[in-house]
Amino acid sequence: xxxxxxxxxxxxxxxxxxxxxxxxxxxxxxxxxxxxxxxxxxxxxxxxxxxxxxxxxxxxxxxxxxxxxxxxxxxxxxxxxxxxxxxxxxxxxxxxxxxxxxxxxxxxxxxxxxxxxxxxxxxxxxxxxxxxxxxxxxxxxxxxxxxxxxxxxxxxxxxxxxxxxxxxxxxxxxxxxxxxxxxxxxxxxxxxxxxxxxxxxxxxxxxxxxxxx
Amino acid sequence: xxxxxxxxxxxxxxxxxxxxxxxxxxxxxxxxxxxxxxxxxxxxxxxxxxxxxxxxxxxxxxxxxxxxxxxxxxxxxxxxxxxxxxxxxxxxxxxxxxxxxxxxxxxxxxxxxxxxxxxxxxxxxxxxxxxxxxxxxxxxxxxxxxxxxxxxxxxxxxxxxxxxxxxxxxxxxxxxxxxxxxxxxxxxxxxxxxxxxxxxxxxxxxxxxxxxx
Amino acid sequence: xxxxxxxxxxxxxxxxxxxxxxxxxxxxxxxxxxxxxxxxxxxxxxxxxxxxxxxxxxxxxxxxxxxxxxxxxxxxxxxxxxxxxxxxxxxxxxxxxxxxxxxxxxxxxxxxxxxxxxxxxxxxxxxxxxxxxxxxxxxxxxxxxxxxxxxxxxxxxxxxxxxxxxxxxxxxxxxxxxxxxxxxxxxxxxxxxxxxxxxxxxxxxxxxxxxxx
Numbered sequence: 086x087x088x089x090x091x092x093x094x095x096x097x098x099x100x101x102x103x104x105x106x107x108x109x110x111x112x113x114x115x116x117x118x119x120x121x122x123x124x125x126x127x128x129x130x131x132x133x134x135x136x137x138x139x140x141x142x143x144x145x146x147x148x149x150x151x152x153x154x155x156x157x158x159x160x161x162x163x164x165x166x167x168x169x170x171x172x173x174x175x176x177x178x179x180x181x182x183x184x185x186x187x188x189x190x191x192x193x194x195x196x197x198x199x200x201x202x203x204x205x206x207x208x209x210x211x212x213x214x215x216x217x218x219x220x221x222x223x224x225x226x227x228x229x230x231x232x233x234x235x236x237x238x239x240x241x242x243x244x245x246x247x248x249x250x251x252x253x254x255x256x257x258x259x260x261x262x263x264x265x266x267x268x269x270x271x272x273x274x275x276x277x278x279x280x281x282x283x284x285x286x287x288x289x290x291x292x293x294x295x296x297x298x
Numbered sequence: 299x300x301x302x303x304x305x306x307x308x309x310x311x312x313x314x315x316x317x318x319x320x321x322x323x324x325x326x327x328x329x330x331x332x333x334x335x336x337x338x339x340x341x342x343x344x345x346x347x348x349x350x351x352x353x354x355x356x357x358x359x360x361x362x363x364x365x366x367x368x369x370x371x372x373x374x375x376x377x378x379x380x381x382x383x384x385x386x387x388x389x390x391x392x393x394x395x396x397x398x399x400x401x402x403x404x405x406x407x408x409x410x411x412x413x414x415x416x417x418x419x420x421x422x423x424x425x426x427x428x429x430x431x432x433x434x435x436x437x438x439x440x441x442x443x444x445x446x447x448x449x450x451x452x453x454x455x456x457x458x459x460x461x462x463x464x465x466x467x468x469x470x471x472x473x474x475x476x477x478x479x480x481x482x483x484x485x486x487x488x489x490x491x492x493x494x495x496x497x498x499x500x501x502x503x504x505x506x507x508x509x510x511x
Numbered sequence: 512x513x514x515x516x517x518x519x520x521x522x523x524x525x526x527x528x529x530x531x532x533x534x535x536x537x538x539x540x541x542x543x544x545x546x547x548x549x550x551x552x553x554x555x556x557x558x559x560x561x562x563x564x565x566x567x568x569x570x571x572x573x574x575x576x577x578x579x580x581x582x583x584x585x586x587x588x589x590x591x592x593x594x595x596x597x598x599x600x601x602x603x604x605x606x607x608x609x610x611x612x613x614x615x616x617x618x619x620x621x622x623x624x625x626x627x628x629x630x631x632x633x634x635x636x637x638x639x640x641x642x643x644x645x646x647x648x649x650x651x652x653x654x655x656x657x658x659x660x661x662x663x664x665x666x667x668x669x670x671x672x673x674x675x676x677x678x679x680x681x682x683x684x685x686x687x688x689x690x691x692x693x694x695x696x697x698x699x700x701x702x703x704x705x706x707x708x709x710x711x712x713x714x715x716x717x718x719x720x721x722x723x724x
Contacts, residue, residue, distance in 0.1 A: 333667055334660075357568045364631065367635070438659065440654070
């Protein structure tokens with residue numbers, strides 16, 4: 086088991102809570118019943134980590150550490166009982182979401198590195214941790230996953246966080262590297278949303294454009 | 299490996315057969331070829347148990363016990379050759395479906411408990427066993443999974459079955475607890491369908507309703 | 512670990528490359544950004560093998576052998592930079608695709624057999640290796656997976672390849688059996704596409720047709 090410092094562990098659970106709320110908010114949009122809220126909250130909050138752990142061939146942490154399931158279901162209950170809307174919610178939520186994304190990228194990459202996975206697939210496991218739950222939730226509802234859409238840089242931000250962790254591990258101690266990577270991953274996510282950053286679509290070569298006709 | 303009594307083992311395979319038929323019935327509605335019948339029958343009948351076993355980090359029972367795959371494919375073949383329709387089918391099928399759901403919830407919860415999983419995630423693994431295959435089948439066809447829809451209490455019934463098992467384990471022997479839990483899980487499923495039970499959607503607080511305008 | 516001869520190992524990676532290109536071609540059709548190209552290339556090229564390894568309860572080869580991830584991402588980059596279209600591409604691609612399908616069916620069945628799985632589920636794991644990545648890719652985009660559609664015999668060809676491997680293993684050495692199975696699997700795929708072969712849909716019994724009214 087990785088010895089991730091207390092701060093990271095706390096923000097990790099905060100991310101579970103935030104993504105549970107997000108799953109619940111989606112359930113509300115589709116007017117689902119409490120089962121729907123619970124399913125979407127659990128999938129959003131615990132799905133990415135579960136896919137990572139399944140790929141690492143270990144039991145998902147959500148099965149062994151009860152706090153994860155509890156926090157996800159509490160978030161489901163809250164989002165069922167209280168409509169999370171309004172100006173304050175829209176101001177605060179992106180911050181929680183961005184910090185959670187950065188944390189999950191760091192936690193996922195870290196856990197993969199500790200399982201002796203090469204740094205390159207380890208970063209991808211960080212991306213899967215951060216984005217996997219949302220992908221499954223979107224697929225369940227018949228929507229194209231947000232990470233495939235240009236309007237969000239979720240996967241890019243998670244990749245930046247994981248890559249920063251790998252780089253910082255070369256020069257500083259674990260906890261500091263984690264914190265730096267969290268700031269970079271969360272920062273890219275927040276800045277991208279605020280400034281409307283997007284990645285380019287495929288380049289258009291003049292010649293091929295003609296041949297396409 | 300769990301020592302589940304013979305009755306449960308038999309009803310477990312009956313559930314595989316019933317859900318294989320159900321997958322085949324769906325394939326017929328979409329006018330698929332034999333491959334489509336087989337894929338949907340296998341996914342419906344074995345998917346939930348496979349997800350449970352993957353999460354428990356053991357090889358899926360469908361890979362190691364040949365009866366599961368055989369029964370699922372026989373069901374696919376039958377549903378390909380014989381259209382399962384008519385009054386008698388519509389009378390009998392819900393019973394098989396309900397009993398299968400109860401059994402799978404019990405078997406899944408039981409297997410998780412025997413793998414030293416805490417009772418709370420164990421019940422959820424029972425729900426996943428009972429509902430997971432249907433979820434994946436629905437997702438493959440681009441439909442929102444039935445368990446997210448209000449008109450069925452599949453997940454609720456499975457949860458009731460698993461929770462009953464955990465409770466009864468405190469006071470009686472394994473086989474009796476299994477039987478009782480099966481009756482509760484299957485009963486909730488059957489009664490819910492017969493009486494049109496539904497869970498409530500989110501509460502509407504008077505105040506928040508105004509703020510929503 | 513299986514000792515698959517060098518030829519098979521090479522064609523295996525060629526299949527990763529071809530399916531990475533295919534994933535990229537799909538991403539281009541949906542006008543995705545580089546993240547979308549990478550996700551669809553990785554899912555197409557590595558998804559089937561990952562599902563097989565997860566079911567076999569081992570770490571996916573894509574996490575432990577860096578060549579897989581590298582080849583898939585190079586294919587994503589190429590398909591992002593160069594539009595793969597035109598007559599020559601349409602002539603060559605089906606060949607690569609067919610050979611890759613046959614190889615993956617053989618590699619998947621082989622790996623399952625070496626993990627002491629019975630030959631029947633082993634063949635199915637070969638089919639999952641060959642078709643699983645495409646299924647997940649299609650599901651992510653909200654499309655019904657190609658293997659459920661009558662116009663392609665992907666799953667049938669993969670099954671033929673795996674079954675041939677099992678049969679040939681009874682009479683000849685491993686490498687020869689692999690080669691023969693690859694030829695059969697790839698051949699069925701190519702011939703089916705060229706000749707427009709399809710499997711029949713459900714038989715229409717005269718009597719039942721009347722009862723259906």
